[in-house]
Amino acid sequence: MSLFPPEMPRPAITDDTRPFWDGCRRHVLLVQRCTRCAAFRHPPSPVCWQCRSFDHEWVASSGRGTLFSYAVVHRAFLPSLAGCVPYTVAVVALDDAPGVRLVSNVIEAAPETLAMGLPLEVVFEDVSADVTVPRFRVRRT
């Protein structure tokens, strides 16, 4: 089931970020890693912010992480979101990509059950024929 209505903004995709979104299409969470210093980075960038190398690779993450911060949106900022509130915007720290955080949503969890550090796992939602976004739920495995 879709978390948001079709009016929700879709990701703007450039050549710098396309591999991430292509990974999502295949339900694989890809994180960029510098092939010189091995530092992970997100969001995708042409250059490593730690060693300035332009060489990188895309590494599949397990999609496991923990809740770093969250905000519960009660106001429907778009009219089409009226049926979706409250929803949770989450900042998720990935377990296997040190330093990487993703902005996403925690789904299938009441806001009052959320807590910092909560273990989460990625789930992919195909929001259209050509766009898939990663969301998170409380870890089951």
Place this chain on the structure above:
Amino acid sequence: MGRPMAHDQAAIVGIAESEYVRWGQLTRCTEYQLALETIVAAVADAGLTMDDVDGFASFSSDRNEFAFVATDLGVPEVRWAGTTWIVGGGGACAAVAEAARAIATGAARCVVVYRALAMGQFRRFGRPLTGDVQRLRPQDAALGFALPFGLFNATVGMALLVRRHMHLYGTTTEHLGHVAVTFRRHANRNPAAVMHERPMTLADHAAAPRIVDPFGLFDCCLETDGACALVLVAPERARDCPHRPVYVRAAAQGSGPRYGGGAWAMQYMPDDEYATGNTRRLARRMFASAGISPGDVDVAQLYDHYSGMVLLQLEDMGFCARGEGGPFAASGALAWPDGALPTNTAGGSLSEAYIHGLNHVVEGVKQLRGTAVNQVRDAEICAVASGSGIPTSALLLRR
């Protein structure tokens, strides 16, 4: 070490504010006319004429470009114009600092800093930035990792920072309430404030509808129509102006690591940086260069787009220890007249008006002139800080 700011080499000698009204209530004229009127009034307040003006500064890509302003006001010659790359409401103090630098270097002799923002005629800031996928700049690609998840305005972004602060330091929604209620009391004594006639208690604050938890309605700034302008000249010229000059003692601007355009869209700052207002480093630099310590500050104007962000900026500026923002606010420290650091004495963005923080600079000038509606007795030094959680700027003003 080179000095980031030429101390006391420029003075603010003119100020003006338009009427402040809720968004959409400015119907008597365009935003552009409001900008022009406010600039004319600030120049008159300085005891100068348009023939004296030769520079303009603004921020946040103000729609009312200097070239049209100067043309329509009949400015004989523009010698300098500048706008800062510091983001949005982070740029208010930076615009004043750029003007001061232009004066100090002799690039210009009389600079007007202005910002007009009629949200009702353009876009309400609380509304989502939904992105325009036609024009793909690096920023748009970065927004692609925020907008589809509902991180599409500052309310959500700053709520994430404040939630983390609550987790780390035990900050409570009641602490946020102390900020909002204190600034409201200040506004209740300020006839120009949008919330002048609207008292608020801690109970009102707690009962307000949730917007983006942990923020309720009264933790979020106003959306308004209004404009501000300031006039700067060199100190020797300032002495001939009708009002007591207010000197730009020091200024700083910048951003910490991995902030991107700010927390309204990006959440990638290092852990140690995350629950701050992104004002720490620049505050340290500013105080050090000024030879002034936070304890010397008599009155502060901090960026209150959200109540909780004031707590983070208080800590960043060194007015209280890290993590102590909540108890500091709850102690009454921010309240006029008896608090340790009367803050946002006109009501701020939460209760006076949202002019992107330029009204905070104007209020700072009033305090040092001795003409503020909630006047801090014998105020000599005022700290002003611009938008927190984004690339930003700050000023130390002295009389």
